[in-house]
Amino acid sequence: MFTKGNLFENYRKGAATIARSTIGKIRGTYDQLSRTEKKVAQLALDNPAVVSEMTIKELASATGVSTATISRFVKRMDYSNYREFTMALAHTAAEMTPQQNSFPELAEGDSLATIANKTFRFSINSLRATNEALNEDDLARAVIKIINAKTVAFFGLGGSAVAALDGYHKFLRTPLNVTYHPDYDIQLMQAARMTAQDCAIVISHSGRNHETLEIVRELKRNGVAIIVITSYSGSELAQAAAVTFLSLTDEVKYRSEGMYSLISQMTILDSLFMMTVLRSSSRTKPVLTRVRDVIEQTRYDS
Amino acid sequence: MFTKGNLFENYRKGAATIARSTIGKIRGTYDQLSRTEKKVAQLALDNPAVVSEMTIKELASATGVSTATISRFVKRMDYSNYREFTMALAHTAAEMTPQQNSFPELAEGDSLATIANKTFRFSINSLRATNEALNEDDLARAVIKIINAKTVAFFGLGGSAVAALDGYHKFLRTPLNVTYHPDYDIQLMQAARMTAQDCAIVISHSGRNHETLEIVRELKRNGVAIIVITSYSGSELAQAAAVTFLSLTDEVKYRSEGMYSLISQMTILDSLFMMTVLRSSSRTKPVLTRVRDVIEQTRYDS
DNA sequence: TATTATATGAAAAGAAGTTTCACATTTCAA
DNA sequence: TTGAAATGTGAAACTTCTTTTCATATAATA
The missing domain is CATH 1.10.10.10 (Winged helix-like DNA-binding domain superfamily/Winged helix DNA-binding domain)
Structure with missing residues (x-):
């Protein structure tokens, strides 16, 4: 047999x-x-x-x-x-048969299947680059701030609103107190209400958006712990942060693809979420069964 | 002979x-x-x-x-x-390549860096699996429906709301008439207003959410072309669709990870977006310069 | 509960692949 | 040159593999 x-x-x-x-x-x-x-x-x-x-x-x-x-x-x-x-x-x-070029660029004669393949390849490359740029210290500091925060608030405007919403959605599954609102004015008001006991997760592709910077200044004035997710380490935004995570794309020359950095940002949030859940509840339940439970509970139901 | x-x-x-x-x-x-x-x-x-x-x-x-x-x-x-x-x-x-296909699972002793690495690996595997399951016919039919639609509406609730919002955001950069609203009642009203000249892109992880199915029934009643993005090809939702795209994770047995399917869904939307832009404007401008322009225009500004 | 649809394996039928056998061709020694 | 031996070849018998049919079991539906 x-x-x-x-x-x-x-x-x-x-x-x-x-x-x-x-x-x-x-x-x-x-x-x-x-x-x-x-x-x-x-x-x-x-x-x-x-x-x-x-x-x-x-x-x-x-x-x-x-x-x-x-x-x-x-x-x-x-x-x-x-x-x-x-x-x-x-x-x-x-x-x-010749092997495919590892770096895709969309070109004239591309068939639909090719366009799709390249899009996926680009996304995968971005994730890989982002993963490589992470470091454990940053992760540890971020998780500590998140776990100990009275309130965790997400901030993101324009394209980054999607990532912020996703982060909010994920962390709703934890016992943490989380908040997010898509409207700029309300985000600003939220920032004004926060204190040194709170934690802010700010997402911005370029790190140069005026409204986002305004929010960060307000947060800083209140002594809020700021975790930033952005694509440019040199931006004013990155400077203001307690912890900065970079969402990268594989090739530096592609300078305008917030599209690809978005999924990197979301995967960073995902990582933070998994770490938060595993660490914050480690007193109560044995980890191994818990992981399954967590995934089960956090199922997206739609 | x-x-x-x-x-x-x-x-x-x-x-x-x-x-x-x-x-x-x-x-x-x-x-x-x-x-x-x-x-x-x-x-x-x-x-x-x-x-x-x-x-x-x-x-x-x-x-x-x-x-x-x-x-x-x-x-x-x-x-x-x-x-x-x-x-x-x-x-x-x-x-x-057998190297990258090993499948990570979160385990007890994992350090923070390991948790992050596994999360990224998982995402990458999901993208790869999703890419492999795409087929050109479906892409072609979807793009035709999108390009020719009077209005393109996005539908998504719960976790899939993030993907729907992202799709809406992307397609805002095209000349197409797009619409999306996070609220269920408004989505349902929107569905009721649509006709056979329109196109609906419905996103739902499980394909079994009652509200989403209600919307799809309404769309169907009106003869709207339905493009579905889901993780389960057998769902009622998938049956109702003119075109179905599957967002997959690497291992079939892990059945509860809407978290990872989200970025696959978004990358499918990304592909549709790139194809739509390249195909719909191909009369007016030479393609090669256009690709750059498109990426430039579609920049996320935050 | 009766009825219809669906799923399944055993076995028949049909294809595909291998071996046998008879015949043709070539080689080579006398 | 000629006949024996060796080799090459295809038709057909045979074996193995794959598909289809059919009867039965199981699940879904009314």
Whole structure:
């Protein structure tokens, strides 16, 4: 009977014997082949990808030889059957196709699928870059401030409103006292009401938006602990923060893609959320079961 | 009779439809599958390379189901026969770099940095899975509906409100007539006002939220073109849609992470946005400069 | 609870692939 | 040159693999 274990064993054994590429094998034995077998070999060399998808009958009629000859041919090539041969051929054919460029840029002839692929690739690259830029000290300081805050308020305008709303939404699932409102004036009033016991999470792509800076000045005046999520470490906003997290994109030259930094910002918030939950409740419940519970409870219900 | 010419034609035709990876396909239809079919799907997802080398009988005994069921399963996956399925599976297995596909789970001793790393990894995996499940036909149909719509309205409640807001925000940068309101009652009224000339983009993680379904029924009654973004292809919501996009996470068994599907949903919206902009304005300006301009214009200003 | 739809495996039917066998061609020694 | 041996080949028998049919079981629905 089949079990996972011996499946893998079989696979390993199989893989180990594939030392030479199929095409190499054919080339190597080519001139030892008979006249009819050469016809088969030639077609396989010319279009490995096509041949790999043919049945033995199709290949027979395509080359004008009998199926028997082909069956013998693949055995001579050291495959145990025709199926194994076509699989190996497909493998080599796939390897020969050129690998994609790791950095995508949208270009003229792009098909819809390509546009989508590049968009996803860009997002993934941004996440990777952002992740690499995180450091544990910052995370620790941020979590402490969040856990100990009387109130945690989210601030974000324009495009960053989405991230702020998301953060608010996530942290609603914790026992913390959280607040967010999309309107600028109300955000400003909220900032004015906060104290040194509170924590503010401010999200701004450029870090230069006037309204956001106004809010930060108000927060600072009140001694509120400020956690900033932005894409520019040099901005006035970043300077004012107790802790700054950077959302980055892979390539520096792309200077105007708040679009991609948004998901990085959200994933930073996600990380803060997970850390907060795991740390703040670690007295009450064993962690392992708790993680599941947390995820279950925090399910988005729509 | 077979000639070189029509061989290639056949091949091209075949290749064009392979927009979606096999694994993506399986993930995309996973929850529409029956109990036994899921066993087959699971094994194929877990060890695609191994399964791709098995005969239908071997796979049958490895999963404990009948060969008949497997044959039906591959047809449901849209392959014309078992052979084609294993070939495609081998293809994707070869393309997958095994290194990055290990799946992180939050565990007891995790340091803050580890929690953050795993969170990012999880997000990246979700994006990758979502990307693999996209197919070009769906993209094309969606873009056509969006471009030709009199009004494009976004719908999303609860956690998906964030994605809907984000979509609205993005498409505000296009010349299209867009609308979104966070409040359920207003969304319902909006749905009632729409006609067959309009397009609705409905976002819902589970696809089972009652309010969202109510909105969709209203939309359907009015003949509105519905584009759905959800995580469950089998949901009533997905059934009602003209086009459905799936936001997926890496592992099918983790069934409660609307958190990670959110950024996948947003990246799908991002893709639709880029495609819409590039396609709808292609008459007026040369594309290459336009891409830059678009990104520049769509800058998030906060 | 009766009825309809759906799911499933056993087995028949149908394809695909391999081996056998008879015949053709080539090689080579006498 | 000629006949025996060796090799190459395809038709057809045979085996193995895959698909379809059909009867039954199970779940969903009225």
